Amino acid sequence: MDISDRYKGKKKWIRFLAELLDRYFQDEIGKSAAALTYYMIFTFFPFLIFLSMLLGFMNIPLLPLEGEVANFLPQDMIMLINLFITHITESRNGGLLFVGFLLTFWFSTRAVRAMMGMINYAYRGDKPASWFLHMLSTAIFTVCMMLFIVLSLGALVIGEGALQWVSQFFPISVDMIVLWSRLRFLVLMVILFFILSALYYVAPSYKMKWEDVVWGVLAALLSWTIFSVGFAYYVDNMGRYSMIYGSIGAVIVFLMWLYFSCVAVLMGAEFNHVRMMIYRKGRNGGK
Secondary structure, three states: OOHHHHHHOOOHHHHHHHHHHHHHHOOOOHHHHHHHHHHHHHHHHHHHHHHHHHHHHHHOOOOOOOOOHHOOOOOHEEEEEEHHHHHHOOOEEEEEEEEHHHHHHHHHHHHHHHHHHHHHHHOOOOOOHHHHHHHHHHHHHHHHHHHHHHHHHHHHHHHHHHHHOOOOOOOOOHHHHHHHHHHHHHHHHHHHHHHHHHHHHHHOOOOOOOOOHHHHHHHHHHHHHHHHHHHHHHHHOOOOHHHHHHHHHHHHHHHHHHHHHHHHHHHHHHHHHHHHHHHOOOOOOOO
16 A cells, blocks of 8 residues: 555645654664664764874864854763863874774774665665675765765864964954854754765665755754754753763763764655655655
8 A cells, every 4th residue: 555545635744744753663763773873883983083183193273072062962972072082182193093094984884884775775765786886886985975074074173273374375364263163063064964965865776856855854954953952951951861870971972862863864864755755756656
């Protein structure tokens, strides 16, 4: 029974919401997000090691996580990440940089492959015909994504000292430098937009159109932003994780935030496919 028969006679927006809710349970989004969180946690810290060491070797002054990002992440998480960045940056080790790159590539490839498989399933795509081509495309996409993230986050963590050095060669006002240091994390939304757009476009086994990608990306970013702000406020003002979990409270908070972030990404793909079926009669939708 297709979606047209299941919600026959209902308004499109009611059918859309009902199908989207049904997809959450039918596709076991909670279980998939938990598995994806497992891969992401092994990707995050090696990547942070690699990025911090790389910028440290380049003698680029770094800024701690503060300012606008405080609205998106709980303070315990920010303190944990800042402590990690400071420790890695102060111990410049070429071997650690190389190991960080290898671990980042290995775990990132596994995480991207898992994420692309889950997104392809949400789009009701077919399984890859060739395992080798699938692995090759995953590796290429992972490398491109890593380069994009490194360049983008590298720009984000550049401190005022680096911008003042650049101002010797290019006309950059002091006000612009201060504004960048305060609002630089708004760029994070642009980074996430392009990464999610690429994932939602590449992951399905059939060719996608831009209009079938962008709405799910916006929905995922909006839900992620609302959750992150609400979660940060709750943890900072009402949560008592440090009393319950002790010294690992920040890690527990980070895992919870990462889990719900994965839920937002997967539901964005479900959002796109349900919209295709109901509003555009695409890919198995109401023929």
